[in-house]
Amino acid sequence: MNNESFIPIIVGTDMNAYNMAISFHEEYNIKPILVGKEEMSFTKWSSVIDHIEIHPNLWDKAAFVTVLTEVAKKYKTAGKQLLLIGTNDFYVRLIIENARALKEMYVFNYMSEELMNNLLVKSNFYKLCEEHGIDAPKTYYYSCAKKEPFTEEVLFPLIIKPSNGVQYYKNKFPGQQKVYRVESREELNDVINKVNASGYSEDLIIQDYIPGDDTYMWDSVLYMNSKGKAQLSTLAQVVLQEHTVTAIGNYTALITRYDEELMKKLQHFLEAVGYVGFANFDLKFDERDGKFKVFEVNIRQGRSSYYTTALGHNMARYFVDDVIHNKPKQLTLLNEHYLFTVVPKIVLKKFVDNKEIQREIRHLLRTGKWGNPLFYKKDTSFMRKIYLIARQFNYYKKYKNNNW
Numbered sequence: 001m002n003n004e005s006f007i008p009i010i011v012g013t014d015m016n017a018y019n020m021a022i023s024f025h026e027e028y029n030i031k032p033i034l035v036g037k038e039e040m041s042f043t044k045w046s047s048v049i050d051h052i053e054i055h056p057n058l059w060d061k062a063a064f065v066t067v068l069t070e071v072a073k074k075y076k077t078a079g080k081q082l083l084l085i086g087t088n089d090f091y092v093r094l095i096i097e098n099a100r101a102l103k104e105m106y107v108f109n110y111m112s113e114e115l116m117n118n119l120l121v122k123s124n125f126y127k128l129c130e131e132h133g134i135d136a137p138k139t140y141y142y143s144c145a146k147k148e149p150f151t152e153e154v155l156f157p158l159i160i161k162p163s164n165g166v167q168y169y170k171n172k173f174p175g176q177q178k179v180y181r182v183e184s185r186e187e188l189n190d191v192i193n194k195v196n197a198s199g200y201s202e203d204l205i206i207q208d209y210i211p212g213d214d215t216y217m218w219d220s221v222l223y224m225n226s227k228g229k230a231q232l233s234t235l236a237q238v239v240l241q242e243h244t245v246t247a248i249g250n251y252t253a254l255i256t257r258y259d260e261e262l263m264k265k266l267q268h269f270l271e272a273v274g275y276v277g278f279a280n281f282d283l284k285f286d287e288r289d290g291k292f293k294v295f296e297v298n299i300r301q302g303r304s305s306y307y308t309t310a311l312g313h314n315m316a317r318y319f320v321d322d323v324i325h326n327k328p329k330q331l332t333l334l335n336e337h338y339l340f341t342v343v344p345k346i347v348l349k350k351f352v353d354n355k356e357i358q359r360e361i362r363h364l365l366r367t368g369k370w371g372n373p374l375f376y377k378k379d380t381s382f383m384r385k386i387y388l389i390a391r392q393f394n395y396y397k398k399y400k401n402n403n404w
Contacts, residue, residue, distance in 0.1 A: 006324050007080050008032035008316070009071060009106065011095070012087030013040040013052060015342070015374070019306040020085055021049050022376045023316040026309065035071055041391075045384040048376065064094045065101050072105035081324060084108040089120060090166050092300045107323045109226045109277045111299070118273070119297055122163040123203045132269045135291045137284075138208040142192060145201045150192060154206070157183050160191050163203035171198040181209060210284045210293060214241050215354045218292060219254055220263065220281040221305045223318045224270050225329070231322075232313055233263040234334040236304075239352055239361065240343060243402045251304045252395075253341040253348055255360060256311070256334065262292055263333050278315070280305055306373045307340040339370035343399075344392040351399045 008024045010017050013036030021043065024030045031050035034043060037058040043049055053071055057063040072082055084106035086092035095102060096110050110116075118124040129136045141163070142150050160180040162168035169176075173194060182188045188206070195204060210216065217238035223231045239253040270279055280302035282295040301315055309315050313332060321327040339361060341348060348361050364370050374388055 002028075002030050002080075004028050004030060004320075005080055006083045006107075006320065007075055007077065008083050008085065009068075009075065010034050010085050010087060011058075011068075011091040012036055013038065013043045013054075014087060014303070015042045016087040016301065016303040018042040018046065019303065019309070019373050020087060020301070020315060021046065022373060022379070023306070023309045023314050025376075025378060027314045027316050028320075033071070033075055035067065041384075041387050042374070045381040045387065046379055047381045047384075048379050059090065061094065061097070065098045068102060069105065076105070082106045083319060083324065085319065086110075086300055089299060092116075093120065093166060109319065109323050111274070111276050115274060116299060119275075119299060120164070120166075121202070122161070122205050122296060125296065126205075128273060129269075129294055132272055134265065134269055135293050137210055137286075137293045137295070140206040142204040142206055144192075144196055144204060147196050150188065150206070152206075154188075155208070156185075156188075157181055157209040158188060159205075159207045159209050160188070161205050161207070162195070162200065163205050167202050168195075168200050171200040173198040210286045210288075212284065212287065213353060214238050215352070215357050216285045216287070217241060217251070218257075218283040218285060219251060219302070219304060220266055220283065221301065221308055222267060222270055222279045222281075223315075223322075224275045224277060224279065225322045226276050228271060228274055228276055230267040230271060230331050231318060231329040232308065232332050232334065233267045234308055234313075235259055235263055236307060236340070237357075239339070239341075239348065239357060240399075243399060251302075252343045253339065253352075253361075254304060254307070255357070255364070256307060256336050256338045256340075258333070258335040260333060266294075267331070278305065278318075304340055304342075307338060307371075308334065310340065310371045310373070311336045311338055337364070337369060339364040341370060341372050342374055343395045347395055347399050351402075 010020050010032050013034055017034055021032050024032050025048040031048055033050055034052040055067045058067055086095050096113050096116050118128055123141050126136050126139050140152050180191045219236045221234045225231050236254040236256045238251050239255055242250040266281055278301040280298040283292045286293050352358050
């Protein structure tokens with residue numbers, strides 16, 4: 001029985017949705033409602049989720065508000081507010097674009113549509129970074145609307161990715177990747193031609209490749225309250241990321257770090273642009289000039305952001321204290337030493353090549369300063385445990401047959 005003054009409505013059914021669900025369960029002993037386009041194994045057998053509303057048309061912009069209106073009518077209870085949380089960029093975008101209609105039924109903490117477009121469209125985002133002194137990789141823009149030849153003088157290897165990920169994934173094509181690494185002008189032109197043929201009409205980001213393995217990647221999570229003030233700033237070094245071409249950039253293990261200058265730099269950037277809600281930065285350390293370069297900001301908590309909950313800074317509590325209870329909070333710069341992982345220990349021990357990090361991993365495992373949120377102790381579903389064990393074996397196979 002939920003004795004709190006709110007009911008969490010989480011939009012999504014993936015790993016991020018699961019991590020948010022267990023954050024609510026851990027903190028408030030509440031089983032949230034999930035709303036999704038399809039069932040996913042992370043959440044469908046979970047015993048800590050009250051109900052999953054499946055609506056195959058949820059990605060349809062015209063249907064989104066209709067679906068959430070039906071959900072609100074179904075779960076609205078006297079004296080309780082419906083707290084709405086998105087778990088991927090597309091759902092958060094739909095919440096922001098329909099904020100006026102949704103605010104009549106839900107409470108949430110997301111930014112204005114104008115700011116969202118400046119952050120999500122990467123060509124706009126990198127210009128903002130430049131204005132505010134945030135380092136980013138050397139970047140070129142190719143217009144798929146104009147389809148002119150790309151003639152800039154560049155050094156290889158290069159990274160290519162869409163400026164507008166939402167539009168990019170609506171134009172599916174064989175061999176489509178989240179990010180491309182190209183070694184020659186021929187490969188560069190080949191990717192441009194394939195994307196042009198797909199119907200995608202926004203910019204492509206063509207970027208200097210920063211050398212270094214997964215451990216050069218960094219992650220930062222911040223919570224900005226509904227008044228635009230930072231309440232939490234964290235930093236973590238990536239240990240491993242997914243190595244399949246469709247999932248590259250999804251982190252599977254990281255170790256928390258502390259760098260006050262960098263944490264405050266990101267905090268001041270978000271405060272200056274008027275950001276609210278959770279933000280999740282992807283960065284890479286460039287040893288050529290000793291700088292951290294920002295790739296993007298996800299306009300929500302990320303799937304690996306659960307490390308904040310594991311370290312006593314529960315993601316659900318930040319939302320609830322802010323938008324339900326309007327509680328002020330001092331800024332915390334997280335300074336802990338912890339290993340977050342969703343892959344089995346054997347993968348960490350076998351596939352992390354950096355010897356110093358490898359020693360650190362073994363120390364954190366040995367001293368119990370680690371956790372995998374997918375194996376949440378209070379989730380008693382037997383079917384889910386079988387799925388997770390199979391998934392752990394699968395992870396080993398995936399890293400063994402490394403694609404990236």
